[in-house]
Amino acid sequence: MTALLEIKDLRAEISGKQILNGYDLVVNAGEIHAIMGPNGSGKSTLSYVLSGRPGYEITGGQALLNGADLSEMTVDERAAAGLFLAFQYPLEVPGVPTMTFLRAALNSQRKKRGEEELSSPELLKRIREAAKVLGMDPEMLRRAVNVGFSGGEKKRAETLQMMLLEPKLCILDETDSGLDIDALKVVASGVNQMRSKDRGMIVITHYQRLLDYITPDVVHVQSAGRIVRTGGKELALELEATGYAQYQSEAA
């Protein structure tokens, strides 16, 4: 069976600086993988390389989504193929109403997949349902995308986009950063609602805390641009106790 995501010996650089050094990872549908690691270990880089952010160049190896080479797809094609990156710092888009943005995103993806566009009432219904789970005031969605939102509201909005777009592979890049404990629980409940046997997730985080609410199947430790250790969810607790120092020296 083809893996949902298969990364083989992936090497990538930004501005000539090598950040990923022979990265290997397999995520199957139905699994949640946590990637932990110290600052500067290239965790966010992995998420940007997979999503196709300009400036991040693959110099070797492969990343396959359902067997298709991601490097051969444009950013929007990757999204339509089912890849979703929840940004660590969601951007404010002044002048673009949230509803317009959500409609454009969902219908562009559906169109690319040869599906019917959603009618406005159906779209609105889905948005309302997701907003309810996340405890978001629908009034917020009348505003421009993320403009004037607090850190917590931005993360909720990001989760709402994910729930609406129903991706196959979700990458959550430090979704816990900047969240208080109540917001963290709400966002986690949104993520947990999306757990499914057809969907895989990569949760990138520094801290074990998020993993109290989103229980991973597999935990990886990343250092100096590759995975240096893999274990079960108990590995996260061990890291919380011992820190990352041993992995940094190992990598060096």
Add this chain to the structure above:
Amino acid sequence: MAGDNRKPLQPTQAESGLVELFAARRISGDNLPSLCAEAFEAFQAKGLPSRREEAWKYTDLRSLMRDVKPLATPPEPAAKELAREAGLLKETGFRRIVFVGGYFAPELSDLQDIEEGLSIGSLSEALATQDSFAASYLGKIYPAEDSAFALNTAFMSEGVVVRVRPGATIERPLHFVFVANATQPATYFLRSLVVVEKGARATFIESFEGADQCDYHVNAATEMVVGEEARVERIKISREGDQALHVSTLVATLAQNARLNDFALTIGGSLVRNQTFVKLEGRGAAANLRGANILAGKEHADSTLLLDHAVEGSESKALFKSVLDDDSQAVFQGKIRVRPAAQHTDARMMARALLLSGAAQAICKPELEIFADDVQCGHGSTVGALDQELKFYLMARGIAEADAVGLLVEAFIGETLDGIEHSSVRDHMTSLVAELNERK
């Protein structure tokens, strides 16, 4: 200054062509008002505006206008049929007054149930009947010494004459639709007169559209009087064909506590010049001028303003935005003049450009002429590229690159549309920009 000392130039082919056109007009002789002949003399003394004139420095009409197209002849039924099919803002319920190929088309216009206090007529009729109301305003509202405007006065023959009587509120927008004749190259001179009297309110839209691959010239001018306590909103749209040369002038005077809210959209036409002369001559008068240019190919759009503050305590705001792709070029020239008596003037001007291509160019020239000592005047300008991070964010949600750029362009322009006060006009204009932007 420098221009005056130089030798007069040899007439260009276009200038000679205009002399011939005017001679023919004089012979056909339909009681040509003396105003027209005087204006032509004024034009002839200066010739077509060129870069030797500061106000035309970046739009050298003299070298850009290679020849003169024949004066428009009445449109054949086929042209009217095409015009019936065309039409920006058609399904809006606005009152349409339609001109095809420079001629009034009453059968395409909506002249039913004219509101009390409103009168609408055609300029040709006003000229033919020597209408004293029109005659008392035409060419007299604000004597702009501009030779393109003088040329319009010399050749004025058709357009709209509108009067809104004191205290009348005309809720339904009036839409003057000018459609070029798609079947023949021509020159169109369109001249409109809008007089909104004391305490009256009205909304006007002027749209200009034409077919691609048709070589034509438009010289349009609107003279406007905004009376005491009156409020006018005006929208101007240029959606000319890709070969068209379009020069448009607005001259307006604002009396005490009068308000003018003006928005000009340019999204088509090979060369478009929008020049606006506003005189604030009553205390408490306020002018809010906005513009949006969405250009591509080799299009060139020039927005030139004069905000002339003549008395104490008036206010002006200008906000112009340009989105420039390919080799297109936008020019913004904004002059704020504060006369000695115009203490406590508050004038602000801003021009912003978004460059979508390395070859596109934005030129911005603010000018302040301040002769009073207790005023607030400010101006600013920015030129920048599209935010690549935002584009990536939109694309990461599945939006194709062209659509992501389109959304960001509309967001950039949005502020100029948001200033439209009539809510239905604002909604329709916002949809129109989205639709035209998608096609671009």
